[in-house]
Amino acid sequence: MPLANTLPDQMDRMAKAVILGTGSCLPVRTVSNADLERMVDTSDEWIATRTGIRQRRIAGAGEQNYQLATKAARRALAMADISPEELELIVVATISPHMLMPSTACFVQAELGAANAFAYDISAACAGFTYGLDLARNYIQNRPDMKILLIGSETLSARVNWEDRNTCVLFGDGAGAVVVSGATDGRGVFGSNLRSDGTLGNLLSMDSPESCNPDLRREEWHGAFIRMSGGDVFKHAVRLMEDSVTTLLRRHNLTIDDIDLLIPHQANIRILNNLRERLGIAEERVFINLSQYGNTSAASVPIALDEACRQGRMARGDIVLFCTFGGGLTWGSLLMRW
Ligand code: UT7
Secondary structure (H helix, E strand, O other), X not given: OOHHHHXXXXXXXXXXXXXXXXXXEOOOEEEEHHHHHOOOOOOHHHHHHHHOOXXXXXXXXOOOHHHHHHHHHHHHHHHHOOOHHHOOEEEEEOOOOOOOOOOHHHHHHHHHOOOOOEEEEEOOHHHHHHHHHHHHHHHHHHOOOOOEEEEEXXXXXXXXXXXXXXXXXXXXXXXXXXXXXXXXXXXXXXXXXXEEOHHHHHHEEEOOOOOOOHHHOOOOOOOOOEEEOHHHHHHHHHHHHHHHHHHHHHHOOOOHHHOOEEEEOOOOHHXXXXXXXXXXXXXXXXXXXXXXXXXXXXXXXXXXXXXXXXXXXXXXXXXXXXXXXXXXXXXXXXXXXX
């Protein structure tokens, strides 16, 4: 049976956003849990059992956010066989931008020489990639031939308090990229369910630099670090990701058994196991690389996607489900036919 005949939304012949190429870039330096034992009061045993993380990559000289992003982008462009000049849009999802202005996307544009693109950053924390892919999907519906570079890139090592064991053991640096364009052969993004809840923003936050305007300074400013109420975030993450996925599947008359591969945000193995059990999806259909990289926020899903792609984990026509959760709060899920 032709692929298009098996689509859930088979009446819909509109162009959908497909991924033409993926790429990722991780910093060279690996920092193990044992290394962290020498920095804060923690243990390999605590980190491994409470989070599933064994090591993370930490950026060094020459590995600024935009430099990791650019390398990931070059790999995605090479797989897609697209030149930088063909790009019309560059979006970088990040909460650790190289500078507040210019955007990291503009730095990437300059590095690539993507002279025909417009470029901007989006800020949706660990949900940044799913938000970005949904955004790309909307551009593609209007202009199916558009070539879009979407990157999730973080250097969170520059934004954690290295004296706070509650947070510094969790995060890592890295970048993942995809090249997106339109196709009418039944492949592509066919559904998303993105959500936010700003009233819970205090559970996971990162302040900006202290105000230059003394009148705008705040007593509660404690430094431009990540701060998190871990337990509360954990509970919301499991419940809200499950809710997002089940709602999305229902909307498309799918069940979890229709999903060939789930690529979730990589934050904590216990969150992922909880989510997996609640959704009833088998372990072998969930892509997990958390132990190697820790939580790389907006970069986690595109790095995982690139690894899954290069390992041949998706076959043409497979249904891939993305699911994310992060500060804001922001969360969501997205379905695509590979
Ligand atoms: O990226 C998107 C959002 N982020 C997340 O999804 C992260 C969500 N939260 C989590 O992953 C978990 O809540 C954490 C891994 C952050 C914490 O795990 P937990 O099981 O919720 O531990 P806890 O915060 O309840 O802390 C338990 C104990 C505390 O000691 P007391 O108060 O019981 O004596 C902590 O001080 O563990 C202690 N602790 C540590 N001990 C050794 C906290 N961090 C560490 C550490 N090493 N690094």
